[in-house]
Amino acid sequence: MRLLVVEDEPALRESVRAYMEKEGYRVSTAGRFNLASQQINDADYDCFLVDIGLPDGSGLDLVRSIKESQPQAGIIVISARTGLDDKLTGLDLGADDYLTKPFHLSELNARVRSVLRRRLFEGERMITFGVISIQPQNQSVSVNGQPIEVIGKAYELLLYFIANKNRLLSKAAIAEHIWGESMELAESHEFIYQHVKNLRKKLLGAGCPDYLKTRYGVGYLFSLTP
Amino acid sequence: MKNLLSLTFRYYAALAALLWLLSVPVSYFIIQRLVIQDVDDALLARKTEIGLLLTNDHHQLLEYLPRADPDVQLKLITRQPGFKQPISDRLYDTTYYLPLLDEWEPHRELKTGLSVNGQLYQLRLRQSLVEREDFIVTITGLQTGVFLLLLLGLGLINRQMTRRLWQPFTDVLGIIRRFRLEKDPLPDWPATQVLEFNELQGDLTTLIRRNQVVYASQKQFTENASHELQTPLAVISAELEVLFQSEGLPDEELAHVQRATEAVQRLAQLNKALTLLTQIENRQFIEDKSVHIGQLIDRLLKTNAEFIRHKQLRLTYTQSADPAVLMNPQLAEVLLGNLVRNAIRHTPTGGDITIHLLAHQLRVSNSGESLPFPEEAIFERFVKNPALPEATGLGLAIAHQIADRYGLSLTYTYESDQHHFIVSWRIN
Numbered sequence: 001m002r003l004l005v006v007e008d009e010p011a012l013r014e015s016v017r018a019y020m021e022k023e024g025y026r027v028s029t030a031g032r033f034n035l036a037s038q039q040i041n042d043a044d045y046d047c048f049l050v051d052i053g054l055p056d057g058s059g060l061d062l063v064r065s066i067k068e069s070q071p072q073a074g075i076i077v078i079s080a081r082t083g084l085d086d087k088l089t090g091l092d093l094g095a096d097d098y099l100t101k102p103f104h105l106s107e108l109n110a111r112v113r114s115v116l117r118r119r120l121f122e123g124e125r126m127i128t129f130g131v132i133s134i135q136p137q138n139q140s141v142s143v144n145g146q147p148i149e150v151i152g153k154a155y156e157l158l159l160y161f162i163a164n165k166n167r168l169l170s171k172a173a174i175a176e177h178i179w180g181e182s183m184e185l186a187e188s189h190e191f192i193y194q195h196v197k198n199l200r201k202k203l204l205g206a207g208c209p210d211y212l213k214t215r216y217g218v219g220y221l222f223s224l225t226p
Numbered sequence: 227m228k229n230l231l232s233l234t235f236r237y238y239a240a241l242a243a244l245l246w247l248l249s250v251p252v253s254y255f256i257i258q259r260l261v262i263q264d265v266d267d268a269l270l271a272r273k274t275e276i277g278l279l280l281t282n283d284h285h286q287l288l289e290y291l292p293r294a295d296p297d298v299q300l301k302l303i304t305r306q307p308g309f310k311q312p313i314s315d316r317l318y319d320t321t322y323y324l325p326l327l328d329e330w331e332p333h334r335e336l337k338t339g340l341s342v343n344g345q346l347y348q349l350r351l352r353q354s355l356v357e358r359e360d361f362i363v364t365i366t367g368l369q370t371g372v373f374l375l376l377l378l379g380l381g382l383i384n385r386q387m388t389r390r391l392w393q394p395f396t397d398v399l400g401i402i403r404r405f406r407l408e409k410d411p412l413p414d415w416p417a418t419q420v421l422e423f424n425e426l427q428g429d430l431t432t433l434i435r436r437n438q439v440v441y442a443s444q445k446q447f448t449e450n451a452s453h454e455l456q457t458p459l460a461v462i463s464a465e466l467e468v469l470f471q472s473e474g475l476p477d478e479e480l481a482h483v484q485r486a487t488e489a490v491q492r493l494a495q496l497n498k499a500l501t502l503l504t505q506i507e508n509r510q511f512i513e514d515k516s517v518h519i520g521q522l523i524d525r526l527l528k529t530n531a532e533f534i535r536h537k538q539l540r541l542t543y544t545q546s547a548d549p550a551v552l553m554n555p556q557l558a559e560v561l562l563g564n565l566v567r568n569a570i571r572h573t574p575t576g577g578d579i580t581i582h583l584l585a586h587q588l589r590v591s592n593s594g595e596s597l598p599f600p601e602e603a604i605f606e607r608f609v610k611n612p613a614l615p616e617a618t619g620l621g622l623a624i625a626h627q628i629a630d631r632y633g634l635s636l637t638y639t640y641e642s643d644q645h646h647f648i649v650s651w652r653i654n
Contacts, residue, residue, distance in 0.1 A: 009457050009460070009461060011461040011464075011465070012457070012460050012461050012464055015461070015464035015465060015467075015468055016464070018468070019464075019468070080452060080456035080457050080460070100456070100498070101456040101457060101459065101460035101494075102456065102459045102460035102462070102463035102464070102490065102491070102494050103460065103463070104463070104467055105464055105467050105468070106467070153532065167471050168470060168471045168480075170470060170484055170487060172484075172487060172488055172491060173467075181563065182529060182530055182533065182567060184495075184567070184571070184616075184617075185530070185533045185567060185570055185571055186533070191533075191536055194536070215477060215480065216477070217477070217481060218477055218480045218481060218484060219470075219480075219484070
């Protein structure tokens with residue numbers, strides 16, 4: 001999977017590159033509009049991460065040219081602006097998703113995965129993690145081939161854990177992913193604990209090994225290794 | 227409020243009325259003087275005439291004249307010894323009964339003496355002043371008529387002036403009223419020959435151009451400030467996350483990183499909220515649509531259902547109308563979302579939330595203790611419950627700002643252990 005990260009802030013660009021490379025992507029970066037346009041012309045990518053506010057041009061123009069030259073690729077727009085209209089313009093132009101700064105790298109990772117799944121496999125590909133398998137097109141989850149009922153927020157939580165496997169996830173990052181704008185209401189840690197507990201109970205009940213490690217007071221880690 | 231022309235017309239009318247009031251008695255007085263002078267002249271002329279006639283034939287005249295003319299009395303007076311001076315003319319007003327009209331009528335009378343051929347006569351001549359009264363009434367009537375015609379004329383000219391002369395001014399007013407600084411180009415003013423209106427248009431153009439520059443730079447500043455702050459925040463947040471996920475960090479260190487992350491997130495939220503406030507103030511959200519409040523509430527309750535369930539809140543939602551309000555849909559969602567989330571957050575576990583949607587207002591009520599700060603401060607920025615330090619204290623300020631922006635009223639009351647937030651709008 002090839003990613004192009006267009007971001008003018010070097011520190012952020014490098015953090016994203018390091019994080020996504022660790023996830024197994026081949027990552028190219030561009031810090032300027034001109035360089036990015038050139039790279040869009042020169043090579044094919046599976047997904048683009050585009051910052052709207054570039055010093056020498058608007059990321060929205062890049063979105064336009066990507067839609068023309070590489071319509072099959074996924075696009076995630078990143079903006080430092082809070083302007084709701086930016087978000088609309090980005091999505092109107094055909095971007096798949098929109099993130100405002102600051103964002104969690106784990107969130108970005110989950111979004112990239114979801115966009116790629118929708119774009120490249122049209123939701124057909126099965127996600128497997130150990131004994132867990134997920135059919136994204138009908139949101140069904142099974143353990144050792146036996147379907148179990150994991151729906152709604154629990155399903156989203158499971159996908160998020162799998163997307164960010166082997167990574168320590170803070171409760172704040174989980175809350176933001178699952179509840180978005182209402183996350184402040186979810187910040188009571190007990191609330192997230194409740195959801196995680198329910199998910200774990202379902203998985204264990206179906207005979208799944210305990211993939212979920214709790215670091216008390218800190219967060220959760222989803223991993224195959226005990 | 228009166229318009230300028232009806233005010234000027236009032237002054238015209240007042241002046242005309244004053245002149246009319248003054249001119250009626252003055253002209254009455256002058257005409258009366260003229261008439262009396264005229265009558266007096268006529269009476270004196272008659273006296274001379276009678277004097278001449280007496281010189282020729284006094285006996286016959288003495289008999290005949292008073293009988294022929296009731297207005298003449300002629301008497302022969304025997305000269306009394308010692309009477310030397312001729313009797314002087316006396317002219318005065320008096321009244322007589324006229325049997326023909328069956329009325330007492332004003333008269334002018336001349337009482338005088340005539341000395342003819344050594345004989346002394348007493349002569350009384352009178353003339354009715356009935357015609358004078360008629361004359362004055364006619365003149366006054368005429369004046370009133372002229373006055374009324376003058377007023378009518380002024381009124382008509384005024385109305386024509388409003389329509390024609392002031393038309394460019396009315397056009398300019400209409401253009402300014404519709405003008406939106408955030409999206410309209412400089413207006414095209416209607417052509418006018420009037421110097422003052424031309425100056426007004428020129429000055430308005432300068433004013434608008436200056437405001438456009440200020441608006442653009444302010445907008446630019448807001449965006450830049452937001453961008454400049456969000457980017458370092460994003461760097462901090464990403465670096466902290468990398469640190470957080472690095473292997474082998476003891477729990478104690480992780481807790482430090484986590485606290486720093488949470489602080490950065492709060493800072494980012496604060497920055498977003500402040501930027502949003504500025505953007506609303508600058509009226510940067512211009513695309514208005516008809517927003518169905520009922521649908522919006524349904525959606526908000528659905529997304530927040532979990533939290534309501536988790537806190538075991540009793541939610542009562544009654545919708546007795548399906549109103550639509552013309553506003554920016556994103557801002558409508560922020561406004562109502564903030565009210566709903568505010569209610570969920572501040573209701574104690576097991577409490578009540580009541581939402582009532584009417585044709586002209588939305589009422590969001592929740593149970594809970596009274597405010598720990600003065601009621602009137604509730605919509606102020608950074609006013610928050612000290613028990614919830616992680617709140618930005620901006621949610622309700624933003625809601626109020628949005629309501630203000632669209633001319634809606636957002637009010638708060640605390641009644642019977644319930645907080646009530648009421649958004650009202652005008653029904654079209």
